[in-house]
Amino acid sequence: xxxxxxxxxxxxxxxxxxxxxxxxxxxxxxxxxxxxxxxxxxxxxxxxxxxxxxxxxxxxxxxxxxxxxxxxxxxxxxxxxxxxxxxxxxxxxxxxxxxxxxxxxxxxxxxxxxxxxxxxxxxxxxxxxxxxxxxxxxxxxxxxxxxxxxxxxxxxxxxxxxxxxxxxxxxxxxxxxxxxxxxxxxxxxxxxxxxxxxxxxxxxxxxxxxxxxxxxxxxxxxxxxxxxxxxxxxxxxxxxxxxxxxxxxxxxxxxxxxxxxxxxxxxxxxxxxxxxxxxxxxxxxxxxxxxxxxxxxxx
Ligand SMILES: NC(=O)c1ccc[n+]([C@@H]2O[C@H](COP(=O)([O-])OP(=O)(O)OC[C@H]3O[C@@H](n4cnc5c(N)ncnc54)[C@H](OP(=O)(O)O)[C@@H]3O)[C@@H](O)[C@H]2O)c1
Numbered sequence: 001x002x003x004x005x006x007x008x009x010x011x012x013x014x015x016x017x018x019x020x021x022x023x024x025x026x027x028x029x030x031x032x033x034x035x036x037x038x039x040x041x042x043x044x045x046x047x048x049x050x051x052x053x054x055x056x057x058x059x060x061x062x063x064x065x066x067x068x069x070x071x072x073x074x075x076x077x078x079x080x081x082x083x084x085x086x087x088x089x090x091x092x093x094x095x096x097x098x099x100x101x102x103x104x105x106x107x108x109x110x111x112x113x114x115x116x117x118x119x120x121x122x123x124x125x126x127x128x129x130x131x132x133x134x135x136x137x138x139x140x141x142x143x144x145x146x147x148x149x150x151x152x153x154x155x156x157x158x159x160x161x162x163x164x165x166x167x168x169x170x171x172x173x174x175x176x177x178x179x180x181x182x183x184x185x186x187x188x189x190x191x192x193x194x195x196x197x198x199x200x201x202x203x204x205x206x207x208x209x210x211x212x213x214x215x216x217x218x219x220x221x222x223x224x225x226x227x228x229x230x231x232x233x234x235x236x237x238x239x240x241x242x243x244x245x246x247x248x249x250x251x252x253x254x255x256x257x258x259x260x261x262x263x264x265x266x267x268x269x270x271x272x273x274x275x276x277x278x279x280x281x282x283x284x285x286x287x288x289x290x291x292x293x294x295x296x297x298x299x
Pocket of ligand 1: 009010011012013014015034036051052053071074075092111114146147148149151156
């Protein structure tokens with residue numbers, strides 16, 4: 001790696017923010033990209049303004065960087081922006097990789113997710129794949145990280161599930177048997193940091209999952225116990241009804257559920273192996289239930 005700063009996009013977000021703090025604490029030079037001049041980013045990081053919808057801003061953000069870590073995206077939990085998810089998650093990611101290539105960055109490490117879309121991905125996953133294809137075609141050496149759902153301080157998924165568990169009956173999409181390989185955000189950030197050096201992870205997709213594949217029902221029970229609810233009562237709604245509700249709710253400014261979130265939860269969110277992180281990075285990720293029992297939900 002050259003001496004230039006490491007650009008982290010999405011530095012105001014859950015993963016990007018945590019990663020920026022980790023890298024600055026390790027003494028690495030971090031340039032943190034945000035959309036607002038008054039954004040709070042990791043202490044010690046250089047703030048740069050940038051938006052995935054604005055190519056010129058990406059070119060400025062990439063000037064002189066040694067590497068780019070791409071954490072900015074519109075996640076499936078959020079309502080699609082006016083131009084649709086693809087405007088950011090496909091076109092924006094392609095533009096970022098092209099800017100990184102033009103700036104001579106040594107590599108780009110991009111955050112996708114476990115891709116459970118198979119041969120017929122829904123629109124959200126199809127857009128994410130298009131972004132990844134654009135990124136790979138840009139020319140800069142790449143690694144695509146594919147984490148499962150994460151827990152840890154201020155994890156969006158845990159916040160959303162705790163909101164459901166708080167009520168008298170937790171509504172659950174489908175039968176609740178979808179499996180998720182929960183992984184701590186710090187384990188994900190550790191893996192991302194490891195990808196900054198060496199050539200052996202370039203040109204590869206790398207899945208990041210915890211050591212257990214837990215059913216959504218079980219995850220809600222663990223969250224319930226941490227909230228002092230020994231029994232979480234659940235209402236399982238058939239998927240077609242959930243999909244219809246999600247579609248209708250898109251008229252709301254902040255819908256509680258989106259078609260993209262339903263798409264991501266429809267199939268198991270698990271990696272090919274339960275020991276993939278240990279094999280690839282040489283450490284064992286912390287377990288969800290044990291971590292929540294000792295640290296609480298960290299909302
Ligand atoms: N969290 C998980 O459990 C999880 C699991 C698997 C994969 N992932 C993937 O990992 C990535 C990061 O997730 P996250 O949980 O950190 O998401 P997040 O907390 O929602 O953060 C998203 C970041 O992207 C930024 N952003 C959104 N639109 C942008 C735009 N047009 N230009 C520049 N920046 C923009 C946001 O900035 P503002 O603050 O300005 O909105 C924010 O900093 C996503 O691709 C997500 O799908 C996450």
